[in-house]
Amino acid sequence: MASLSNDSNENSHFRLAGLDGTASRSIVDVHGVMFGGSELAIAGGPCGVESKEQVFAVARYIAEAGVRLFRAGAYKPRTSPYSFQGLGPEGLALLRAVKKEFDLGIVTEATDLESFADVERVADLIQIGARNMQNFALLRRAGNSDKPIMLKRGQGATLEEWLSAAEYILSEGNSRLILCERGIRTWSNHARYTFDVSVIPAVKAISHLPIIADPSHATGRSDLVIPCALAGVAAGADGILVETHCQPASALSDGQQALLPNDFATLVTRAYKIKDGLQSAKANS
Ligand code: PEP
Ligand code: MN
Numbered sequence: 001m002a003s004l005s006n007d008s009n010e011n012s013h014f015r016l017a018g019l020d021g022t023a024s025r026s027i028v029d030v031h032g033v034m035f036g037g038s039e040l041a042i043a044g045g046p047c048g049v050e051s052k053e054q055v056f057a058v059a060r061y062i063a064e065a066g067v068r069l070f071r072a073g074a075y076k077p078r079t080s081p082y083s084f085q086g087l088g089p090e091g092l093a094l095l096r097a098v099k100k101e102f103d104l105g106i107v108t109e110a111t112d113l114e115s116f117a118d119v120e121r122v123a124d125l126i127q128i129g130a131r132n133m134q135n136f137a138l139l140r141r142a143g144n145s146d147k148p149i150m151l152k153r154g155q156g157a158t159l160e161e162w163l164s165a166a167e168y169i170l171s172e173g174n175s176r177l178i179l180c181e182r183g184i185r186t187w188s189n190h191a192r193y194t195f196d197v198s199v200i201p202a203v204k205a206i207s208h209l210p211i212i213a214d215p216s217h218a219t220g221r222s223d224l225v226i227p228c229a230l231a232g233v234a235a236g237a238d239g240i241l242v243e244t245h246c247q248p249a250s251a252l253s254d255g256q257q258a259l260l261p262n263d264f265a266t267l268v269t270r271a272y273k274i275k276d277g278l279q280s281a282k283a284n285s
Contacts, residue, residue: 016170017163017177017207025208028148028176031105031124033068035178036210040275041239042268043069043107043125043212047254048076048084049091057246059102065265066272069125070098071107071241075115076253077131084252088115092122099124107150107241116141123147130155130182130217133165143172150241152180152214155193159202166209179203179211180241181232183218192220192257195228200235212239216257222248225259226267233274240271 027036035041044062049055049072059070074091076084087094095106105124110116111132119126125148132138133154142149149169153162162179169177181200183193195218203211213232215225229240245251245258259267 014163014167014207016175017166017209019206019208026175026177026210028178028210030069030107030148033105035212036238038279040233040237040272041069041210041212042067042242042271043071043239044242044244044264044268045071045107046245046251046258047216047243048073048086048252049094050087050252052094052097054246055094055098056101058244059098059104061246061261062244062264063102063104065268067268068104069107070095070102070104071127071243073109073127074122075109075111075119077109077111077129078253089118092118096122110138110142113137113141116145120145120147125150125178127180128152133157133162136168139165139168140172143169143174145174148176148178149174150178150180150212152182153184153196153199155183155185157184159199159206163203163207166207177209178238179207179209180214181211181218181237182214182241191218191224193218195219195232197228197231197235200232200237204236210238212241213237214241216241216243216254216259220254220257222257222259222263225257226263226270229267230270230274233271234278236278240267242267 033041044067076086107125108123109127110119127150130152183195186194215228243258244264248255248258
C-alpha cells in the first residue's frame with residue numbers, strides 16, 4: 001500500500017485525521033470517560049436493548065465492575081431482515097432510563113438519517129457501524145452532530161478507506177471522533193472476522209485520533225474475546241468495547257460472543273492492569 005507510506009505528501013489527504021507533526025493526540029471526553037488519554041476507556045453492554053429487565057441487569061453489573069459507559073443498540077443493522085432489528089424508539093427510552101438509574105454514559109448506534117436526531121438526544125457517544133462506514137450522507141450528518149462519534153471500521157476496509165471516512169465527519173466540523181477496530185473479513189474461518197491487531201499501532205503512526213478495539217464482533221466467539229481484548233490493549237488501544245449479557249443463550253442478537261457477568265468483570269480488571277503496566281513502563285523508560 002504505497003499510499004500509506006511515511007511520505008508526508010502521500011498522507012496529505014488525511015488533512016484532519018492525520019498527524020501533522022505539531023498536533024497533539026486527540027482526547028475525547030464521553031460522560032467523563034477520556035478516550036485517548038492515559039487511562040483505558042471501557043464500554044460494555046449487550047448487543048441490543050431487549051427489555052427493561054435485561055438492560056437494568058446488565059447495567060447493574062457493569063457499573064459494579066467499575067465501567068461507566070453502557071453500550072447497547074436500539075437500532076440494529078442486521079445481515080438478515082428476518083433477524084431482530086432492535087426496539088427502536090422504545091429501546092432509546094430504555095437507554096434513557098438506564099442513564100438516569102445508574103448514571104452511565106450511553107453508547108448507541110445510529111443506522112440512518114431518519115432516526116439520527118432521536119439517537120442523538122439520548123446518546124453520549126453515537127456509533128456508526130461497520131456496514132455504514134461509507135454511508136457518506138450518514139457520515140456528514142454525524143459530522144454535524146454536537147455529540148462524539150465512534151466510527152467502526154468497515155468489514156473490508158483498508159486503513160486508508162477508514163481514515164478517509166473519518167475525514168467526512170471531521171471536515172463537517174465534529175472533531176470528537178473515536179475509531180473502532182471490529183475485525184475484517186479474511187480467508188480465516190475459525191472466527192466471525194479476523195481481529196486486525198496491527199491496525200491499532202498503524203493508526204497511531206499516522207493519526208491523532210483515539211482508537212479502541214471491539215473483540216466481540218471481531219471474533220464472534222466468547223472464548224476468544226478476553227485474549228483478543230487484552231491483545232488490543234497491549235497493542236496500544238485507547239479503549240475496548242465489549243458485549244456482555246446476563247443470559248447469552250437467550251440473547252436476541254450476538255449471544256454467542258457475549259461474555260458472562262463474571263468473565264466481563266475479570267476482563268475489566270485484567271485490561272486495566274495491562275494499561276497500567278504500559279503506562280509505568282513508559283514512565284520508566
Ligand atoms: C454492533 O456493535 O452491535 C455491531 C452491529 O457492530 P458492527 O457494526 O461492528 O458489525
Ligand atoms: Mn452486536
